[in-house]
Amino acid sequence: MNFTNEKAIFLQIADHFFDSILAGKWPEGERIPSVREMALAMEVNPNTIMRTYSYLQDNDVVFNRRGLGYFVSPSAKERVKAIKRNNLIENELPKLFEAMRLLEIDFEELRELFSIHHSKL
Amino acid sequence: MNFTNEKAIFLQIADHFFDSILAGKWPEGERIPSVREMALAMEVNPNTIMRTYSYLQDNDVVFNRRGLGYFVSPSAKERVKAIKRNNLIENELPKLFEAMRLLEIDFEELRELFSIHHSKL
C-alpha cells in the first residue's frame, strides 16, 4: 500500500478500514487480520498496526477478545457512517460553503461540477 | 487568536490573511503589520510570523521592500481567489463528492444543508 506524508500512516490504515466497512466488506462480528498479518500485508511495523487497531477500538468500530483477535463491532457500519456524516456536516460543509461565498461560486456552478464528477465515474 | 492543533499555526495565520484579502480588507499596496507587531497581536513566536510572510510572498500575495516591510501585492485578491478556487475544484470537491456517494447523501440534501447554512448568516 502507498501512503501519503500528509497524514499519519496509522490513520490512513484506519481510514482504509472505515472505507471498507462502509463499502460493505467486513460483516459485523468478522475477525479482522491479526496485528502481525496486517503488518506484513501493509509492509508496516506491527506497532503501527497496533496503533490503528487501538484507534478503531476507541471509536467502537472493532472490539477485542483476549488472545483471539479483533472483531468488527456490531453496528460498525452505522458507527462509521455516523462518524463521517457528522464530521462532514459539522466541519467540512460549513467550510466549503464559506469558501464558496468568498470565492463567489454559486450553487448552480456546484451542481455543474457535481455532474462533471459523476460523468467521470 | 485561537489555533487548532490540526494545522500548522503559520498556515492558519496565512489563511487568516487570505480571508481578509478576499473579504476586501487590505487594499492593494497597503503595508501589512511588521513581523514583531503581528507576533505580539497573535501571541505567537516571531519566527512563526516570519514563516507566514515568506509563505505569502512565495504565493505572490505580498511582496517585500527591504527596510520598509511587507506590502499587499497588486492583484492580490485575484491571486488568492485563483489559488483557492483551483484548490477547491481540483482537490476538495472531488473528495466531498466521493464522501457523499459513500455516505448516501444526495444532491438534494446538500442543497438543504446549503440553505440552512445561509439562513444562519
Added chain:
Amino acid sequence: MNFTNEKAIFLQIADHFFDSILAGKWPEGERIPSVREMALAMEVNPNTIMRTYSYLQDNDVVFNRRGLGYFVSPSAKERVKAIKRNNLIENELPKLFEAMRLLEIDFEELRELFSIHHSKL
C-alpha cells in the same frame, strides 16, 4: 458467561468458583465438572479451564485424583474465606482508605454508601 478484558479469563473463572464455594454450593468432597465439560459450558478453550483448575489446586481449594477428576477440598470454604479475607485486609482496604483520604470521603459517607448498598439487596 461474559468475561471482561481487564482480568485474565482463567482468573475470572476461578473467582466464579470462589464465590460459589463461599455461597455454600459445592459441598466438600464433591467432584467439580471435568475440564471438557466446563470448557463447553463456559465457551472457552480447555487450556483455559486447565489453568483455572491448576490455580485452584495451588490454592488448596480443589484436589485431583488421577483418572477421576477434581474434587472440592475439605475445608475449601474456610480456605477461600481466609484467602479472600487476608487479601482484603492486606491489600484492598489500605488502598481504599488511602483513596478515601485523597478524595475527601469520610467514614460517615462510607457508612451511608454502605446502607444504600444493603437497602438495594
Added chain:
Amino acid sequence: MNFTNEKAIFLQIADHFFDSILAGKWPEGERIPSVREMALAMEVNPNTIMRTYSYLQDNDVVFNRRGLGYFVSPSAKERVKAIKRNNLIENELPKLFEAMRLLEIDFEELRELFSIHHSKL
C-alpha cells in the same frame, strides 16, 4: 522511580500525575515536564512518556500546545477527583461490600481496620 509488573508503566506514571494533581501540586495551566525530561527523570523510554501524556490528554487532564509542551488543564483537579470518585462508588465499593457480606465482616470491624490504618500514618 520503581514500577510494578502488575500494571503498565505508562499507566503507573499517569496515576502518579493523578495523585500529584489531587494532592494540589500542579496548579492549573502549569506546564508539565517535556516528554524527554520526564523520560530521563523516570528512567524510561520517551515513547512510554508519550503514551502517558496522550492518555492524560484523552482524559482532559492535560492539553497540548504545539511546540511548547503539555499543560495542566483548567479544572484538572476536579476532573481527576470526579473520575476517581465515580469509579470508587460505582465499581469498587459495591465489590467491597459484597465481599464483606460473603466473608462475614461487619461494619464495626471495618471501622476498626480504618482506625488502625489511620493510626499508622
Added chain:
DNA sequence: GTGGTCTAGACCACC
C-alpha cells in the same frame, strides 16, 4: 497463536 508493552534510536514538522 493472540494482543500488549517496552526499549533504542531515528526522522520530521513546528515554535
Added chain:
DNA sequence: GTGGTCTAGACCACA
C-alpha cells in the same frame, strides 16, 4: 527546543 510518528526487535501474559 517541542511533540509526533515510525521502525526494529524484544519480552510477556494469555487462549
